[in-house]
Amino acid sequence: MSETHGPAGTFILAQSSPTPEAPAPGTGTHSGVEIGVPPAEAHGSGFPPFDATTFPSQLIWLAITFVALYLLMSRIALPRIATILEERHDRIADDLEEAGKLKSESETAAKAYEQALTGARGKATAIASETREKLSGEAETGRKALEAELAAKLADAEAKIAATKTSAMANVRGIAVDAAGAIVNQLTGAEPAPQAVEAAVDKAIGS
Amino acid sequence: MAVEIDPIHQFQIFNIVDLGAPGGVHLGFTNSAAFMVGIVAAIFFFLTYATRGRTLVPGRLQSMAELSYEFVASTVRSTAGNEGMKFFPLVFSLFMFVLFANFVGMIPYSFTVTSHIVVTAALALVVIGTVIIYGFARHGTHFLHLFVPSGVPAFLLPFMVVIELISFLSRPISLSLRLFANMLAGHIAMKVFAGFIVMMTAGGVAGFFGAVLPLAMVVALTALEFLVAALQAYVFAVLTCIYLNDALHPGH
Structure with a gap:
């Protein structure tokens, strides 16, 4: 140095x-x-x-402060930290337990859901086929009924047409008889006998 | 110009308030006493302020408080067993007191409470006193089996008892001297090397640049002293636990 x-x-x-x-x-x-x-x-x-002259002061104050420290630690500070740590420990344990419970619950729920899904699928197929059969059956009966109705209506109409035809033909004969009588009256001025007119008209229509 | 550096000055105790001499013993509120009060206040403030929120997920300060708690608790549990947890507040108080005293002593211009042998000796006597009182209260004369190791040939037994007795009696001495000497020597060494810097920088250009060496030394010593400060607090706590373990289970 x-x-x-x-x-x-x-x-x-x-x-x-x-x-x-x-x-x-x-x-x-x-x-x-x-x-x-x-x-x-x-x-x-x-x-x-x-320096021994400072010893009493140091010892007195060490005793006071250390006793104070001990009391503060054992009564206030340490219980406080211990509570915090305990609460956390409990909370973690609770949470883990809860998580395990929820996990098993969700597993059973998933299984139940799976089962329900399979059941529903089967049911849906059954309903679909049933509905299809029912609908096709209904359509068949409806068609048959309609056909029968139409046939009945056709027959009815045919009958009506025939009746109208016969009545029309009858009316034609009456009109011919009247017309023939009137024509004869005009030409001769004499009223012909209705029976002779009818016979002559029938002879003319029949020929 | 004389640079006066006194490495011993930092250990001086002076009265802040002189309390006179009741009963013929001179008493006063000294700088040491002020630091003791400050240390206790700092420990209490740190622990209560850090845990003010009592949060489930700890913040930085609360983590430190919990860490110190769990560190001391695990030390007590591993050396003295679950039974030793009844001494946990004592060990924790000792650990925190020594730790804070050592660290506060690292602040420049501050006073190191644990650099005085009367303080460390008093703390060691608290430990040994607890061991002896609890040992006899709990085990009665069976506590004396501590000094009689089992499985020793009869002719060796007197020697073993003497050796055990000496080892037991030397515990408070080693406990107090270890802490005292570490703090004293470390602080003197730092001061001496820091003094070299001042002296060399005053000694011209060569000295100015040469002062880098003691500066590096002071930096290294400061780091070492922080390590020693924590380590000695830990050693004090661990040895306390080991001695308390003897009081709990004296039969070896």
């Missing part, structure tokens, strides 16, 4: 004296660094940790 000190002179590692002009040991006499052991009067009886 001796090569590093400069012109400022001697550096003394000694007790911190409040008066800088107080002569420190080694000043001026020899250059060099002195890490000196402080004189006894600077720190009471020397090395502070072995």
Whole structure:
């Protein structure tokens, strides 16, 4: 270290004296660094940790503060942290249990759903085929009924046409008889006998 | 110009409020006492503030609080068994006190409570006192079996008892000295190397650039001291658990 000190002179590692002009040991006499052991009067009886005059104060305050610390820790701080940790532990255990329960529940639900799905599918097929059969059956009967109705209507219409034809033919004969009678009356001026007119008309129609 | 660097000054205790000398013993509210009060307040504030939300999903601070709880709880459970959990508040208080004291000591210009042997010795005596009182209260004279290992030839037994006794009595000493010496030595080393930087930079250009070396050393030492601060708190807690385990199960 001796090569590093400069012109400022001697550096003394000694007790911190409040008066800088107080002569420190080694000043001026020899250059060099002195890490000196402080004189006894600077720190009471020397090395502070072995200064017995400070022991009572330190012990008293250590006792007061440490008892206070112990009481604060054991009564307030530690129970508080313990509660927090316990609550978390309980909560995690509860959550895990709940999760397990929910998982098994969801598994049973999935199984039930699967079963319901298969059942529903079967039922749907059955309903579909049943409906198809029913509908085709209904359509068949409807068609048959309609056909029968139409046939009946046709026969009815045919009968009506025949009746109308015969009545029309009868009317034609009456009109011919009247017309023939009138024609004869105009030509001869004599009223012909209706029976002779009818016979003549019948003879003419019949021929 | 004299740069005065005193690596011991940081351990000095002074009165903030002098309480006089009741009963002939000089008492005062010292800087050490102020830091102790601050440490307790900081621990309590940290733990209660971090857990203010009591959220199910913890935030960053709450994670830290829960982590410290579970860390100490698992240490107690693994070394002293489930029975040891009755000492959990004690071990937790010791761990947090030492941890916070060590870390607060790493703040520049602050005071390290655990760098005073009377503090570490008192904490160690709390541990050993708990072991002895609980041991006798729970097991009566059977607690003394702690010093009589089983399966040892009769002619060796007196020696073994003496050795066990010495080992038991040295526990509070080693427990307190380990923490005290670690904190003291680490802080002195940091201060000395930091002092080198100041001295060398005052010594011209060569010194200015040469000061990089002690600076690197201080950086490394600071990292090491943070490790030591946490490690010593952990060691203190683990040894406490091991000693309490003896009180719970003295028969080996």
